[in-house]
Amino acid sequence: MPTPFEHLAALNRLVHEPSRLAILTALSVCEKADFLFLLNITGLTKGNLSSHLSKLEQAGLVAIEKKFEGKQPITYAMLTLEGREALTEHWKRLEHIRKGARALKPLKAT
Amino acid sequence: MPTPFEHLAALNRLVHEPSRLAILTALSVCEKADFLFLLNITGLTKGNLSSHLSKLEQAGLVAIEKKFEGKQPITYAMLTLEGREALTEHWKRLEHIRKGARALKPLKAT
DNA sequence: CCATGCGGTTTGCATTGCAAACCTGTTTGC
DNA sequence: GCAAACAGGTTTGCAATGCAAACCGCATGG
Numbered sequence: 001m002p003t004p005f006e007h008l009a010a011l012n013r014l015v016h017e018p019s020r021l022a023i024l025t026a027l028s029v030c031e032k033a034d035f036l037f038l039l040n041i042t043g044l045t046k047g048n049l050s051s052h053l054s055k056l057e058q059a060g061l062v063a064i065e066k067k068f069e070g071k072q073p074i075t076y077a078m079l080t081l082e083g084r085e086a087l088t089e090h091w092k093r094l095e096h097i098r099k100g101a102r103a104l105k106p107l108k109a110t
Numbered sequence: 111m112p113t114p115f116e117h118l119a120a121l122n123r124l125v126h127e128p129s130r131l132a133i134l135t136a137l138s139v140c141e142k143a144d145f146l147f148l149l150n151i152t153g154l155t156k157g158n159l160s161s162h163l164s165k166l167e168q169a170g171l172v173a174i175e176k177k178f179e180g181k182q183p184i185t186y187a188m189l190t191l192e193g194r195e196a197l198t199e200h201w202k203r204l205e206h207i208r209k210g211a212r213a214l215k216p217l218k219a220t
Numbered sequence: 221c222c223a224t225g226c227g228g229t230t231t232g233c234a235t236t237g238c239a240a241a242c243c244t245g246t247t248t249g250c
Numbered sequence: 251g252c253a254a255a256c257a258g259g260t261t262t263g264c265a266a267t268g269c270a271a272a273c274c275g276c277a278t279g280g
Contacts, residue, residue, distance in 0.1 A: 016126070016128060022207070050227095072227070073228075101135045161260080183244090224277100224280100229275105232270095234267105235268085236267070238266100240264105246255100248254085248256090249253090250254105
């Protein structure tokens with residue numbers, strides 16, 4: 001009989017980290033977002049947003065697209081399919097854990 | 111107009127960390143739990159459970175009580191009021207963030 | 221030209237979380 | 251009765267992470 005906490009082991013730290021959870025969750029509701037937009041809504045510094053995005057890209061959860069808009073370089077990020085699935089799965093696990101705790105109720109300390 | 115992501119900044123890393131979220135959530139449904147019970151349901155190693163508990167104790171989120179049950183030493187952990195509040199607050203924030211993302215929908219990149 | 225700003229990336233460092241070693245006492249085998 | 255195994259943890263060592271700060275290339279302004 002598995003406890004709901006087994007799901008914790010499966011929590012993907014890459015997704016779970018607050019800043020990245022923010023980025024991913026934000027991306028999940030826009031088809032595409034640029035760097036500065038993400039910067040504003042997450043409140044991260046440029047440096048940290050940059051490195052989190054790289055990490056997410058490397059993991060295949062987001063796709064990065066760099067182009068020039070006129071003369072300004074601009075970086076777009078969007079969720080990959082994999083990223084979308086990972087995020088959905090993650091929220092589901094969290095939900096599951098919290099719900100599961102209630103089911104644990106009858107258990108008592110030795 | 112604050113975005114829901116401001117709540118992320120407030121996510122308490124101490125609580126957010128998966129293993130500790132497990133410990134705290136488990137504790138939230140038993141008035142008291144012993145070390146080995148926590149060990150089983152979280153699936154952590156003794157060493158890591160020990161250090162997570164210490165950290166939670168230092169932060170004032172759990173209270174540790176050590177006694178002898180016959181000849182065996184046994185360690186009990188229970189949530190402090192502060193711990194209970196922190197956990198509740200944490201789940202609330204997470205909920206808020208996920209819900210909030212949907213409200214972000216109309217925003218678009220650029 | 222020099223400096224100031226924009227749009228990021230890279231670097232350095234302190235903090236973490238994990239695995240493995242260790243510790244104190246108790247029980248078991250012989 | 252003494253060595254070995256076990257129970258219940260704690261401490262240590264190390265690799266990885268996240269953050270702040272420094273850096274970089276290009277473009278515009280004085």
